[in-house]
Every structure is written in C-alpha cells, then in structure tokens.
Amino acid sequence: MRRARHAPLRSLFALLLAVPIAFSALLGVPATSADDLSDALARQRALQQRIKDQKAALADLRAAESRVRAALSATNGRLDEINADQAAVRRQIDTATAALEVVQARYDELVAELTHLDWTLGLLEDELAQGQADLAQRRRLLAQRIAAAYKLERTSLLEQILTSDSLTEVLAQVGTYLRLGDQDAELAARIERDREALAELRRTTDGTRFRTDQLRAEVGVQAEAIKEQRAALLAAKKRLDALEVETRKLQERQLAAFNRIAKTKAAAAALLRDQLRAQNALKKEVDRLVREQLERGNIPSEYNGTLEWPLAGRISQEFGCTGFSWEPPLGDCRNFHRGIDIVDDSGAPVRAAGDGVIVFVGYNPWDRPGDRAWIVIIAHSSRLVTWYAHLQPRVPSGVYQGASVQQGQIIGYEGNTGNSTGPHLHWAVQFDDGWMNPRLFL
Secondary structure, eight states, X not given: OHHHHTHHHHHHHHHHHHHHHHHHHHHTSOOOOHHHHHHHHHHHHHHHXXXXXXXXXXXXXXXXXXXXXXXXHHHHHHHHSTTOOHHHHHHHHHHHHHHHHHHHHHHHHHHHHHXXXXXXXXXXXXXXXXXXXXXXXHHHHHHHHHHHHHHHHTSOHHHHXXXXXXXXXXXXXXXXXXXXXXXXHHHHHHHHHHHHHHHHHHHHHXXXXXXXXXXXHHHHHHHHHHHHHHHXXXXXXXXXXXXXXXXXXXXXXXXXXXHHHOOSHHHHHHHHHHHHHHHHHHHHHXXXXXXXXXXTTSSOSSOOSOOOOSSOSEEEEOSEEOSOTTSOOBTTBSSEEOSEEEEOSTTOEEEOSSSEEEEEEEEOTTSOTTOOOEEEEEESSSSEEEEEEEEOSOOOTTOSTTOXXXXXXXXXXXXXXXXXXXXXXXXXXXXXXXXXXXXXXX
C-alpha cells in the first residue's frame, strides 16, 4: 500500500529527470549559433560592398563604351568625308579598336565578378535556409519541453507533499523544476534573437539578390552594346579596306604609266629634273604675278576663310614624303609629293577652293614640248596661292588671267595633261614660299 502511494512522486521524479535529457537533446540540435549568424551578416555586408564596387566598375565600363562610340563616330565621319584621308581613318580605327578591347576586358572582369557574386550569394542563401531549418527544429523541441513542463505543473505541490515520505525530497525536486524553467526562458530568448537575426539576413539577402539581378541586366545591356560596336568597327574596316584596295589599283596604274614614260633609270632621273625645273620656273613667275596683283589692290595680304575641296573623288596620293619614284626630291625626302592627287571621272568639273584672282591659266611654258600640263593658279592673298594641274586644255566661261573667281566656281576640268600618270587633279597649296598640306586649310 505504501509503494502504491509513492507512485505519483516517483513519476514526478522520473519526469524531472527526463527533463534535463530533453533539454540536453534540445541543446544538441545542430543549430545556427549567434556567431554563425554574425559571420553570415558580415559576409553579407562585404558582398554588398562588392556589388557597390561593381556598380562603380559598370560606370567605368559605360564611360569606356562611350569613348568607343565617339571613336567609331569619328571613324565613320572621316570615311564619309569627301576625299577621305585613309591614313587618318586607319589611325582612328586603331584607336577605336584599342578602346573596344579595353571595354571588352572590363566587361569580362565584370562577368567573372558577377559569377563569383552569384556563387557567394548562393552560399549565403544555403546558410540562411539551414539556419531557418535549425531554428524551426529548436522551436519544435522547445514547444515539446514546454508541453512536458505543463503536464508536470498539473500535479499540485500539496499532493506531492502529502504523498511523499520526505519533504526535503519534494523541495529538492521542485527546485530542479524551477531551475529548468529559467533555462527554458533563456532558450526562448535565444531563439527569438536568432529569429530576428535570420529575418534581417533574409531581408538583406533578398535585397542583395535584387541588386545582383539588376547588375546582371545592366551588364547584359553592355554586352549588346559591345556586340553592336564590334559590328560597326568591322563595317568601318571593310569600307577602309575597299578604299585602300581601290587606291592601290590606281597607284599601280600610275606606276605602270610612269614606267612607260621613263623606261630607264637615267630617263626617269632626267624626267624628274625637268619636272622640278619647270615647276620652279613657273613658281617664280607666279610669285611675280602675285606681287603685281597685290600692288594693284586686287588681292588682300591675308586670306580670311577656309578652303574647300576643288574635286570630290578618291585620293590616289597624299601630301608629303612618298615612296613613288616619279615625285622629285624635297628637303630630306628622296621623293616628295607637293600636293594631293584626286581621281574622279575624266572631265569632272574642278572648282575654285576659295575666293581669289586667277594669276595663271594655260600650259606651263617651261614643261617639255609636247608634254606640257594645263594649269590654273589662284591667288587668295599675297601669302596663299592654290594650284590646279593636269587639267583639260579648255577654259570655262569667266576664267582668264586677272579674273576674280568665287569659291566653288568652275575653273577647269579634270584631265591628263603634262607629266601625268592618268586622269587626275593635282591640287597644291603654296603658303608664303613653301608647299603646305592642303588639308590644313580645309
């Protein structure tokens, strides 16, 4: 009978002994600790800083892409110009190509970094999921613990005292229960703190994912821009290549024509000497005629304005040192071209590059007989004179020595007179006593 009366007390004691086991099991759950959450939040903040850095890198990429766009625009603008300077276009294409390679390198870096960001963010999302799962399990175990404590609480203290052989034993057991209650409260507080930390981590992770997706979309836009620019650069290269091929063909025909005229080196050297002598003699006469027009007040001492192309076509030879043997020497250059050669359909109208007075029109009297060039020379001021050589020997209305002409007025027609290697216009600019690149005056 005594044994039966003590059964409730033994049940209570067994339950109290089981409580530490349950609590120990609760503590043994592979939970996400506060330190783990702090580390995750720190990595999240570092990730946000990296995204901020990538936005700055993306801004740099946009600026570099803008420079490529400007270079391409300049390239196409030069190609669209009348009588495009092929060497300048080639330099512009090289500049655009180098700028595009910089853009490509920065884009590749961004893509690689974005891939790493995705990987890091994936790890954080995995940790977040694991933390939430651990938290849910701890909450379930705590709920079970509270339910067990509730059942224990239903056995009254009076009943325990009345049915126990030892009051000391009952008080010791109740003290253990009260201590476990404090531990439950502490555990509940820890769970709440972890829940709030996980909620913050979820918010920041979602925000980071959103910003990463935005960054990916912006990088995708730049990928399309790079693709379009590569296509534009390729088109510009093809246009320039075609222009250069055409120019080389013209130069080959000119060389063949020169070789027919000067069949030996001695004949070529004699031809160049005669050409230079005739040019210098005509230049000396032109200088006298310009001084005469200045004294008469027909031309100003300075030209206020710019020149225009006298003929639209293809440039077969630029101004300056050249590898073409049919050009006479000048300064340190064995062969120097004193103007720009422009090729269009034979007979195309040639126009005055600027307002001025015609100081010479006709054949160069100092050229070899039977091989004289028809030339028109215009004085725009006492310092600036333009030459138009190899024209057809016919005179448009209003063109004669001493006549005033306006910019754009027809002064002759493209021809093949004189020491010429094919129909073209040789346009030269004389400034003071020297020859200058006509492009400088356009």
